[in-house]
Amino acid sequence: xxxxxxxxxxxxxxxxxxxxxxxxxxxxxxxxxxxxxxxxxxxxxxxxxxxxxxxxxxxxxxxxxxxxxxxxxxxxxxxxxxxxxxxxxxxxxxxxxxxxxxxxxxxxxxxxxxxxxxxxxxxxxxxxxxxxxxxxxxxxxxxxxxxxxxxxxxxxxxxxxxxxxxxxxxxxxxxxxxxxxxxxxxxxxxxxxxxxxxxxxxxxxxxxxxxxxxxxxxxxxxxxxxxxxxxxxxxxxxxxxxxxxxxxxxxxxxxxxxxxxxxxxxx
Numbered sequence: 001x002x003x004x005x006x007x008x009x010x011x012x013x014x015x016x017x018x019x020x021x022x023x024x025x026x027x028x029x030x031x032x033x034x035x036x037x038x039x040x041x042x043x044x045x046x047x048x049x050x051x052x053x054x055x056x057x058x059x060x061x062x063x064x065x066x067x068x069x070x071x072x073x074x075x076x077x078x079x080x081x082x083x084x085x086x087x088x089x090x091x092x093x094x095x096x097x098x099x100x101x102x103x104x105x106x107x108x109x110x111x112x113x114x115x116x117x118x119x120x121x122x123x124x125x126x127x128x129x130x131x132x133x134x135x136x137x138x139x140x141x142x143x144x145x146x147x148x149x150x151x152x153x154x155x156x157x158x159x160x161x162x163x164x165x166x167x168x169x170x171x172x173x174x175x176x177x178x179x180x181x182x183x184x185x186x187x188x189x190x191x192x193x194x195x196x197x198x199x200x201x202x203x204x205x206x207x208x209x210x211x212x213x214x215x216x217x218x219x220x221x222x223x224x225x226x227x228x229x230x231x232x233x234x235x236x237x238x239x240x241x242x243x244x245x246x247x248x249x250x251x252x253x254x255x256x257x258x259x260x261x262x263x264x265x266x267x
Contacts, residue, residue: 001056001240005030005068010112013123014064019131020259021065021124022058022252024139025076025116025209026051028068034105035073040098046072047238049092051141053245054228058139060253063127067116072096074109076116077140077207083113117212124213128220133266135177135259136223137252138209142202144229149236160198165205165225168214174222177262181224184258190247203227222263 055066085091127134144154185197205225213223232244
């Protein structure tokens with residue numbers, strides 16, 4: 001269920017004949033050598049804040065973008081000034097670096113950030129030109145057992161299994177896409193329980209990627225921020241729950257016709 005990329009890989013892009021795009025920009029775990037040499041966090045500590053297996057859930061989305069580097073090297077979902085975690089308050093209180101990274105190292109990480117958004121601009125411009133409109137599913141995950149593996153999880157009223165973030169979009173304009181999408185996800189169940197899908201509860205969709213889409217493609221692009229609670233894995237050991245991951249993938253796959261119909265309704 002994991003994707004394996006070469007040590008020099010930054011991202012993978014699968015371009016298809018479709019207006020539907022899935023991204024997993026926090027899926028990556030790799031670090032380039034100069035970052036690794038001054039990184040204080042070990043692999044397990046980094047993995048806890050990364051979004052492993054999110055790439056698996058979008059494998060049936062026609063267009064796919066997957067980032068292979070760790071968010072601890074460069075966080076594509078933050079704007080450039082905050083995309084490299086230089087202070088603990090930027091990184092869940094973690095001491096990220098064994099020694100403060102030099103400016104040149106930070107600059108090279110920011111170059112990756114700029115290159116990614118230049119690539120995304122080109123990719124989405126081509127899709128918008130071809131289809132008129134598009135939907136981008138911005139897939140992430142979040143922790144709900146921050147106090148330890150044996151501690152009580154975040155109360156469910158604050159932690160839906162699936163959180164839909166719509167802060168940066170014109171919600172009224174894209175209602176014909178977003179509302180049926182949410183209802184499609186809610187129609188699924190796992191182990192006899194209906195899927196808990198709520199909007200703007202644990203997160204509001206304030207990340208850089210959705211902001212970028214709505215700022216640059218206001219009339220043509222609907223970017224939906226999707227946060228899966230890490231019920232599909234053990235967030236402390238990294239062990240996946242295959243049944244839950246297969247269910248999430250099936251939900252995303254099942255939503256694709258719904259998204260296409262929603263685009264037709266807004267055309």
